[in-house]
Amino acid sequence: MIDVPYDERIPGFVTLVLKQGESHYRDFPWRHTRDPYAVLVSEIMLQQTQVARVLPYWERWLLDFPTLDALAAAPLEAILRAWQGLGYNRRAVALKRLAELLSQQPDGRPAVLPDDDAALRALPGVGPSTAAGVRAFAYGQPSVYLETNVRAVVLHELFADSTEVSDRELLPLLAQAAEFSVASGVEPHVWNCALLDYGAFLKSSRPNPSRRSAHHTRQTRFEGSKRQKRARLLRLVLEVPFVSSEEAARELGGDVEEAIQLLGELQAEGFVVTDGTGWRVN
DNA sequence: ATCCTGGTCT
DNA sequence: AGACCAGGAT
Structure with missing residues (x-):
């Protein structure tokens, strides 16, 4: 992480995000569980896919494959069928591999999802965002969770006049804000929900601020691809x-x-x- | 009909 | 830097 001086706007930013997050709070079923596996499944499904499409898949998935061990034992065929229509099918293969890796415990103990960043990111299909999401939402640990909705918030509030903003510029400010929120006694999952919900609101009410991210790319056409x-x-x-x-x-x-x-x-x-x-x- | 959205891996 | 899926928006 780049070491940048403390930004004086952080306290006001945190206060505003918490308030906006409360106003635009979204009540999803995965926000009513702390089961690390259930949270992980929601994070993986939400990686590239809109909330509305994920909702029925997430419910069904947890009925079909209620635990990591159940997923590890399930045939890939059943897993891919359950994924049909979500898109980016590689995520389903990665999830299956992840379950197999974690269920290979000695003495046949139940599989346990790790709670530290490095171990999570070593798992297939888990990158920085998903690891941060699992840490905050399943384990209640502070994390810097930079995904598209969060990017929208930081760009809108702290980089209003900038274009081509790289994550390397956003991350230090987001880290300072996360630290400030924790120091203020705000639970990590409350802070991250606020970021997500305010970001989703921003994207629905104006041109997507994430377009000003240096990492924003346009998809090539799907038809014939x-x-x-x-x-x-x-x-x-x-x-x-x-x-x-x-x-x-x-x-x-x-x-x-x-x-x-x-x-x-x-x-x-x-x-x-x-x-x-x-x-x-x- | 064409455009728009996105986290991880290679 | 570019590939991966699919459905909703325009």
């Missing part, structure tokens, strides 16, 4: 038990070479396996 083709192939493999390369090619309306190439990539990422004559879910 490789992403779309991968999604179609995975869907096909989940629909029928065994898919030949020719069937896969027909699904894409393309050539067999392309289908084999894409399925090979899906295999390398752990989605599917082949026996040489066709493909099935790993």
Whole structure:
């Protein structure tokens, strides 16, 4: 972290965010649990996906796979089916791997999600934001949780006239604010909820302030993309038990070479396996 | 019909 | 720096 001088605006910023967070508070089911696994699942699902779409998936997921050990024991096929429609299917594969890693406890003890930043970030699919979210919302530990809604708040309040702002500039101020809120006796989950809820409000009421982040990028079109083709192939493999390369090619309306190439990539990422004559879910 | 959104990994 | 998914907004 860059060592920058203490910013005099921090106390006012924290007070304002807490007040705005209260005004725009959103009541999500994952805010009513401290189960680290349930919190982790919400964080992973929310990584790239809107809240409205995550809600039913999160509820269903915890019924189907109530614990890390249940997830570790479940077939990947069931896991990928439960993920269908959420997007970025690699997250489901990573979650399965994570569960398998943690459930390999001696004496068959229940799997435990770590609570420290380094151990969390060493897990597949867990980066800085997800680790910070789990630490605050499951374990009540102070964390610097920089994701898109939080970025919107910091950019709007502390970088109003700047463009191309990098996270390296935002992080020290967010860290100072987090520290101030803790010192003021505010629970880490209350502070981070306030950031998220105020950020979501800002994004809904004006052009997304996160566009002024240096890291903001525009997505390439989905129609006709490789992403779309991968999604179609995975869907096909989940629909029928065994898919030949020719069937896969027909699904894409393309050539067999392309289908084999894409399925090979899906295999390398752990989605599917082949026996040489066709493909099935790993 | 085209545009817009996003955290992690390579 | 660029790839990964999908649905809602415009």
